[in-house]
Each structure stands twice: as C-alpha cells, then as structure tokens.
Amino acid sequence: DADVTQTPRNRITKTGKRIMLECSQTKGHDRMYWYRQDPGLGLRLIYYSFDVKDINKGEISDGYSVSRQAQAKFSLSLESAIPNQTALYFCATATPTGTKYEQFFGPGTRLTVL
Amino acid sequence: DQQVKQNSPSLSVQEGRISILNCDYTNSMFDYFLWYKKYPAEGPTFLISISSIKDKNEDGRFTVFLNKSAKHLSLHIVPSQPGDSAVYFCAASVSGAGSYQLTFGKGTKLSVIP
Numbered sequence: 001d002a003d004v005t006q007t008p009r010n011r012i013t014k015t016g017k018r019i020m021l022e023c024s025q026t027k028g029h030d031r032m033y034w035y036r037q038d039p040g041l042g043l044r045l046i047y048y049s050f051d052v053k054d055i056n057k058g059e060i061s062d063g064y065s066v067s068r069q070a071q072a073k074f075s076l077s078l079e080s081a082i083p084n085q086t087a088l089y090f091c092a093t094a095t096p097t098g099t100k101y102e103q104f105f106g107p108g109t110r111l112t113v114l
Numbered sequence: 115d116q117q118v119k120q121n122s123p124s125l126s127v128q129e130g131r132i133s134i135l136n137c138d139y140t141n142s143m144f145d146y147f148l149w150y151k152k153y154p155a156e157g158p159t160f161l162i163s164i165s166s167i168k169d170k171n172e173d174g175r176f177t178v179f180l181n182k183s184a185k186h187l188s189l190h191i192v193p194s195q196p197g198d199s200a201v202y203f204c205a206a207s208v209s210g211a212g213s214y215q216l217t218f219g220k221g222t223k224l225s226v227i228p
Contacts, residue, residue, distance in 0.1 A: 004157070045215065101214050104160070
C-alpha cells in the first residue's frame with residue numbers, strides 16, 4: 001500500500017465550484033505539505049502544517065484553504081475554483097530526522113477547472 | 115524572484131554516457147540540497163541529497179556535487195540508462211528553519227536514448 005495517498009486522482013470541475021482534495025498518510029509523519037505543479041514552473045508550496053494545530057501559508061496560498069483533520073489527514077480546498085487553478089496538485093509529508101530534510105510525495109491529483 | 119534555478123528545460127543523452135544536470139541557487143541561507151526524480155503520472159521521489167558541509171555525495175550511479183562559492187550544484191548520472199528518463203527537480207532547504215520547507219527549481223527533463 002502507498003504511504004501517501006491522494007483522492008481523487010483526477011477531477012474536472014467548473015468555475016465557481018467548491019472542491020476538496022484529500023491526502024492521507026500512513027508514514028506517521030507530523031509535517032504535511034500541499035504543492036501545485038504547472039508546466040514549466042516546478043512545484044510551488046501552497047500550505048504546510050507541522051501538526052493538527054499548526055497551519056502555515058506557503059508561496060501561493062491565495063484562493064486555497066486547508067484543514068488538518070488528524071495527524072494523518074491534510075485536505076486542500078478551493079472555495080470557488082477558477083481556470084488558472086488547473087494544475088497538478090501534490091501532497092507531501094516529512095518528519096524530523098536530524099540531518100535529513102526529505103519529503104515524501106503522493107501520486108498527485110490532476111485538477112481541471114473549466 | 116526564483117531562488118532555485120534549473121536553466122536547462124531538457125537534456126538528451128545516449129545510453130551509457132554521463133548525464134549532468136545543473137542547478138543554481140541565489141539564497142545563501144540554503145544549506146541542504148536535494149534532487150528528486152519524477153515520472154509521468156507519479157509523484158516526485160527522492161533521489162539524493164547533500165549538506166553544505168560537503169562538496170560531494172555519491173550513491174551508486176548518482177553523484178551530487180556542490181560548489182558553495184558559486185552557489186551551484188550538479189547531478190551526475192553514470193552510466194545513464196533508459197529508465198533514468200524522467201524530470202529531475204533540484205530543491206533547497208534552510209536546515210535550521212524547522213519547517214523542512216523545500217524550494218524547488220522548474221525541473222529538467224532528461225531523455226536517455228537507447
């Protein structure tokens with residue numbers, strides 16, 4: 001079983017709709033992250049969370065909100081989707097290991113906003 | 115302003131030859147660097163990393179070199195194999211920040227030709 005799972009894997013929605021992307025992990029990590037990837041732009045951080053009570057904005061948080069329902073679950077919401085939010089979205093996890101700063105990524109959700 | 119730059123969007127290499135992927139950074143606070151590999155329809159996977167206290171780290175066919183004075187790092191793959199064909203992302207972190215936040219470059223698409 002995958003350590004970091006994302007649902008749905010693909011989603012097509014219309015402008016103005018509310019949509020939620022979900023991420024679950026079985027790695028026991030405390031830190032979780034949401035990124036978006038656009039062609040030619042790499043991965044950009046949307047939000048990150050240290051634990052259930054700690055949520056932080058990333059580089060491009062406008063138009064997005066998140067919820068950390070439990071240590072293992074981190075959801076990303078688009079309150080009113082717009083076409084330029086069409087992108088590939090990735091969830092990632094990490095935990096302090098002293099000297100390593102590796103993040104572990106889910107398989108991604110491809111979101112299309114029409 | 116882009117803090118992590120991968121100036122080559124793509125690279126083609128013959129099977130068996132060396133692949134060299136380059137990355138430059140501008141933020142002198144970065145002290146930990148990672149390379150991720152991404153296949154289509156999958157999330158990025160960690161490949162290799164290096165701390166700023168080192169100038170080289172090797173793992174099998176993969177070697178990362180760090181030149182702190184030039185703010186430049188490179189990933190060498192020797193020998194290149196067709197299965198290495200993927201998008202490679204360079205990422206950087208400030209280890210003392212505690213967030214384990216990564217800043218990614220835009221990626222370089224490597225094609226290894228059989």
